Amino acid sequence: MNHRLRMFSLSRCRRIAWQATVVVCLAVMMVGCKIEKVEPESESRAAEKASPNAIKTAEGEDIKVAYVTNGIASFWVIAEAGCNDAAEELGVECSVLMPDGAADQKRTLEELISLGVDGVAVSPIDPGNQTGILNDVAEATNLITQDSDAPDSNRLAYIGMSNYDAGRMCGKLVKEALPDGGEVMIFVGRLGQLNADQRRQGIIDELLDRSNDPTRDFDPADEVLKGDKYTILDTRTDDFDFAKAKGVAEDAIVKHPNLGCMVGLFAYNPPNILEAISGAGKLGEIQVVGFDEDDRTLQAIIDGHCYGTVVQNPYEYGYKSVEILSKLAAGDESALPEGGFLDIPARAIRKDNVKEFWDELKVLTGDTDATEQ
Template sequence: MDSRILKRRPHWLLSITTLCLVTALVSGCTIEKTSSQASSDSGKTKVAFVTNGIASFWTIAEAGCRNAAKDNDCECIVRMPTDQAAGQKRILEELINMKVAGIAVTPINPDNQKDIINKAAAETNLITHDSDAPETDRLLYIGMSNYDAGRMCGKLVKEAMPEGGEVIIFVGRLGQLNADLRRQGVIDELLDRDHNPDRQYDPASDVLKGDKYTILDTRTDNFDFAKAKSNAEDAIVKYGNLGCMVGLFAYNPPNMLEAIRGADKLGEIKVVGFDEDDRTLQAIQEGNCYGTVVQNPYMYGYKSVEILAALARGDRSVIPESKFIDIPARSIRKDNVDEFWAELKELTGESTQ
């Protein structure tokens, strides 16, 4: 992690949203979550960062965008769609019309979005982050191996439930490459299969049995947080021997934990998550969640803006031959959660000195 970045982080006791507004006024970094047009009065290079929805994960990425825009003397528009792929398409079309100098997007459905992604790539510098679209004309992908991260998640399940048992997986949506690969990584690890990111995905409706672990189901919620919780509640009722819940998107573990708490089964049903929602980290501290696999959304945002700013200057050397910039995942357990959370607060400007 760049010590220069750490030293420059603000330490006011303000919310992320308030910090964003302050920084926008001071540095010209424009952060938006709506469809209104960004100011272009500054004359600075303008780039955009597009997410796949609204979640705490993206608030952290937003902080990275904001600070990279300041460090690279550009403006960044952050857009968070509320209505899935159709909303993301409208956002991309609007950004094309705005003639931004670059777009970083996490595709919701790369196969069905190939036309709009290629259209945007023909008009401006387009990169992907968090979830890739390798069959499109994107210039590079910033993120991690979601399959390997899924296997890391499977390893946490094995640690939490070493004797084996029944497992259920929760995720926002399937058909999105990062979700598909994470899920398959979890399954392959629990069933002790060989390492194969290209393996055909197991059907979500199938019960998958290994020597020690059984994956009962995979439930999706399409970023509907109420449904995420009700999915978990239904699973607790349906599966009397359920041993572990696995949540693959940032909001899944907190909703799983609420359902488990409501059923008075904290500690009885193990929880393994993905990403660094504050409620997940607190549950790890308290012993109610075994662990979580975290990405680095701050650096997804920071690196995306940094790369797009360089490309806007005509610097193509920032595109690696592999067209992949790896920002590795980490496993967070009770023994390292305090250190990780302090680091996260430092990066997002929530800590004090």
């Protein structure tokens, strides 16, 4: 594993001229996309950095792939570290693109088609309405999904976890945090995105003691759902607007004085929920359970202000995406996971294992010098 634990800050500096071309092409079209401009290197400098074990296409050409996120969040910075380490190890070029919204993501994918990349890994924002553009990408190059799936598209594989099972795992954390039952509210960037819908349904089914059924129809977001012990009051969305994420949490605290637990489904939700609770003077009074590994969430678990979080492995999402796409571009179809699904299981993080997990995360992202708070 040592070769995969390189410094994140160094690996980011090793992107080369093709990525700058992607940046220039996409920046014209997407104001909201977080893309860093990388200056082209000289041929001699690029050759100096090239991996001696670089893999090539069947025609002997350099391999260029793209990793497209579903938004801008700390979660994707970790995935980017995995992308960069895999690209450096395999001697390929990977551009990590973070569009802001469905329209930007569509334009990103269209531009990648025109650039003729050798593979694309994408987390679809609206899979039900994106089948057309996803199939266009699949026709032009190797397409896989990661983090959130689009099973009706012609993607070759999905890299991630069962979001429904992760939702049930999150529901179990809520039960631990609120053992006597109570009122629960869910917060998420958007619904209609498959990972969000599946996580939410998993939480609901767990809290209402339903059978394990990933195919169950999604419960309406605007209905109060009551079980024997738990009541899900509402699901609030924020469209990836961080100020709004805090605002809807603040509103919920005021509107529901008996609120027992607030659940955040995307990486930035728990920190904004915690800010809202702190502002209301209710830290420790309202339980918080989250998803993902934002530093603020992990610190809150250490401090006792957040009960726990369900984490994925975004580093592996990035690493495996680049690895699979690169091998496919080189003609190695055995790189595809059996059944078209590479399962990277979720983990439940509580106070008893948060430090060990955070230390592992710092090594993966090259943040070993970070001062612990």
